[in-house]
Amino acid sequence: ETGVTQTPRHLVMGMTNKKSLKCEQHLGHNAMYWYKQSAKKPLELMFVYNFKEQTENNSVPSRFSPECPNSSHLFLHLHTLQPEDSALYLCASSQDLDYTDTQYFGPGTRLTVL
């Protein structure tokens, strides 16, 4: 596989469930990102990792917990979510954190919280 992949593509969960989103990049990049995409709103950056180290947490509630075991994999652990957390969650990667680096996006996970 090439590029950035995300699993699952769709997820429905109750507010008391615990689930995880997975992202994998096959581009040899060092930086990875989680974004939240809600209808009629700009993409919101959630977390940034560079060489497995978290460099940014954009005031995200603690019910979202990221994990980056290596530069190729990024997880987003979810627990006790709210219905307003329903959205498309996008993963992206870039060579490094330089502002000139293009970000490559995955297809996203469509999350529905009941």
Added chain:
Amino acid sequence: AQTVTQSQPEMSVQEAETVTLSCTYDTSESDYYLFWYKQPPSRQMILVIRQEAYKQQNATENRFSVNFQKAAKSFSLKISDSQLGDAAMYFCAYRTNRDDKIIFGKGTRLHILP
């Protein structure tokens, strides 16, 4: 505040015609990159074209070109010879050299009429 404004939530264009998507942004930085991303329905977001703020020459990628007016903080996207595959959400965005985050607009949904 750093913002990107896409004033056209939706647009339609006849196949083979030309369409221009508008974008304005607000930043106090002088060193930044501007981007147009395309997100087809249920598919990955991909970079269409990018422009370095220091370059006066407008970027061009095949049928896609930009009109970059730095003083006006305007960055419009022109699509020539529109094709059915151009139907997508188009996001304007920028990133400065001082930040890890890309600032996105809310997007413009482009319909191509056969």
